[in-house]
Amino acid sequence: MSTTHEPLKQWVEEMTQLCQPDNVVWSDGSQNEWDTLTQLLCDKGVFTRLNEEKRPNSFLARSAPSDVARVEDRTYICSEDEADCGPTNNWYDPAAMKELLKPKFKGSMKGRTMYVIPFCMGPLDSPLAKIGVEVTDSAYVVVNMRIMAKIGAPVLSRLEDEAAGKVDFGRDGHGTFVPCLHTVGAPLEPGQEDVSWPCNEDKYISHFPETQEIWSYGSGYGGNALLGKKCLALRIASTIAKKNGWMAEHMLILGIENPEGEKRYISAAFPSACGKTNLAMLVPPKELTDKGWKVTTIGDDIAWLWPHADGTLHAINPECGWFGVAPGTSYETNPNAMDSMLENAIFTNVGLTDDGDVWWEGMTDEAPAHLIDWKGNDWTPESEGPSSHPNARFTAPASQCPCIDPEWTNPDGVSIDAFLFGGRRESTMPLVFQSKSWEHGAFIGSVMGSEVTAAAIGLKPGVRRDPMAMLPFIGYHVGDYLQNWIDIGNKVEKLPAIFNTNWFRKDADGKWLWPGFGDNTRVLEWVLRRATGEVGGKETFIGTVPNWEDFNAEGLDFSEEDFNKVMDLDKEEWAEEIATQQEFLDKIGDKLPAEIAQERAALIERVKG
Ligand code: OXD
Numbered sequence: 001m002s003t004t005h006e007p008l009k010q011w012v013e014e015m016t017q018l019c020q021p022d023n024v025v026w027s028d029g030s031q032n033e034w035d036t037l038t039q040l041l042c043d044k045g046v047f048t049r050l051n052e053e054k055r056p057n058s059f060l061a062r063s064a065p066s067d068v069a070r071v072e073d074r075t076y077i078c079s080e081d082e083a084d085c086g087p088t089n090n091w092y093d094p095a096a097m098k099e100l101l102k103p104k105f106k107g108s109m110k111g112r113t114m115y116v117i118p119f120c121m122g123p124l125d126s127p128l129a130k131i132g133v134e135v136t137d138s139a140y141v142v143v144n145m146r147i148m149a150k151i152g153a154p155v156l157s158r159l160e161d162e163a164a165g166k167v168d169f170g171r172d173g174h175g176t177f178v179p180c181l182h183t184v185g186a187p188l189e190p191g192q193e194d195v196s197w198p199c200n201e202d203k204y205i206s207h208f209p210e211t212q213e214i215w216s217y218g219s220g221y222g223g224n225a226l227l228g229k230k231c232l233a234l235r236i237a238s239t240i241a242k243k244n245g246w247m248a249e250h251m252l253i254l255g256i257e258n259p260e261g262e263k264r265y266i267s268a269a270f271p272s273a274c275g276k277t278n279l280a281m282l283v284p285p286k287e288l289t290d291k292g293w294k295v296t297t298i299g300d301d302i303a304w305l306w307p308h309a310d311g312t313l314h315a316i317n318p319e320c321g322w323f324g325v326a327p328g329t330s331y332e333t334n335p336n337a338m339d340s341m342l343e344n345a346i347f348t349n350v351g352l353t354d355d356g357d358v359w360w361e362g363m364t365d366e367a368p369a370h371l372i373d374w375k376g377n378d379w380t381p382e383s384e385g386p387s388s389h390p391n392a393r394f395t396a397p398a399s400q401c402p403c404i405d406p407e408w409t410n411p412d413g414v415s416i417d418a419f420l421f422g423g424r425r426e427s428t429m430p431l432v433f434q435s436k437s438w439e440h441g442a443f444i445g446s447v448m449g450s451e452v453t454a455a456a457i458g459l460k461p462g463v464r465r466d467p468m469a470m471l472p473f474i475g476y477h478v479g480d481y482l483q484n485w486i487d488i489g490n491k492v493e494k495l496p497a498i499f500n501t502n503w504f505r506k507d508a509d510g511k512w513l514w515p516g517f518g519d520n521t522r523v524l525e526w527v528l529r530r531a532t533g534e535v536g537g538k539e540t541f542i543g544t545v546p547n548w549e550d551f552n553a554e555g556l557d558f559s560e561e562d563f564n565k566v567m568d569l570d571k572e573e574w575a576e577e578i579a580t581q582q583e584f585l586d587k588i589g590d591k592l593p594a595e596i597a598q599e600r601a602a603l604i605e606r607v608k609g
């Protein structure tokens, strides 16, 4: 297979010459290809086929213990001008980065196959869709990409047709693709035996925003290797979005239908490991389901949003699958995610049960008596350390999610009524409050933070400020990114209302003050009723909070006193919060939008008042 798309053909030839694979295979995305590659991975010992009866067509992989997460300290934004990269990214000169990487890529695929994967982020017919082509020497990447994105023949022919002028979906980037180069960086000498998870200790996840290219070296794991996700759909897309007046955000998208049958959509930004996938697929508690409340899912990680001709912000999910954190996921916490991975799924770094199924911490109350752990060793409940890596993942098709929204592949997206921000905060932050305006909401998002957990390595514990949960994913200067938020506010007639939430507040004894999970629907109910102007609220120095009378606690063991605790505003805590927010805002420097600085000054005045 090859292509009539000349620039693509030429690029693949160049990459072949550079990386010197033994052979080149164009991915067609077919079932046959999946069957062949998953079998190949089984034969090579990379995959273990799970019990066909319990988990049909599903596989377990174990990565190298040194290759288990995104590597933020090895992630680079290579903009021409260092000033465009900003203080929150690692910068490298683009020409110098290519000079540095070329010798590493040279011959990096020797002894391996180079797969060429045309992929499309977003529905193929969406004007916002982005086509990328990943070349990779990892068959694991190909099969994961097949779940996470539309790949192969239909994408290639769309690209060819666009370039030949046969079709035009008004796609920005019409006829072009984002080249994504990936190698695990482990060439094989003739006769050299392969390891089950080849990778390199040296890792570079490099982005070239001006030329819209991605070069990833040395890792085979997750966002480092499945380049459509964080690299393209967030870092590169955010730079395209900024230029063209739209937004690429680290947000889930969910649908919520009230008892009157009115359907609305909410998009929510939470840092990694704050239960975003759980919220995206939440099951309302019985009292609310009985009344007719329903929640559906469009996406669990990324939203692309644009000012639509109808005067609202529309959103699509550019992905086709879930790449979720396994530990903690269970039929209690997220039955829809559990059902999404019943078949045709890939598991990475979880435990293997004696009957050929998977298990991880939190899946059931009681651990199986014996497992093979994520490092391939025997494991019993008495063993030291968990059976699964804390950042172990499941890759599952979104189409298998029981609560998938009927509009999830609508190329025109869905209209968003509310944005939620939130993080994992044990104190200070109440369960929910609404911003006073779009600009105030942008300020709240700019200083949101979360207590650090396992999805990113090499971080100090404490509250990490994470603007709009985009800190590791903004492909350019954070100040310019915040300006894009302000600018969008001036372009959209009917803007989403903005809220901040915190499901994780604790009392002095370390007990959770809010049950979370399905009961978060109660918060969403208030959010929607506020967004549509159905209920009032109480003005406070941080924003508008619910009145107890408007908060639906029906059927929940949750008193007005409990409500007051989880909603408590402590001015001393807030004085401390504001001081630490400032440390982060100071880093942004001159590019901090004036509107954000003004909102901050106004908050300080209100806290004093
Ligand atoms: C993710 C992340 O994997 O945010 O989605 O780290």
Ligand code: MN
Binding pocket: 250, 272, 301
């Ligand atoms: Mn994420």
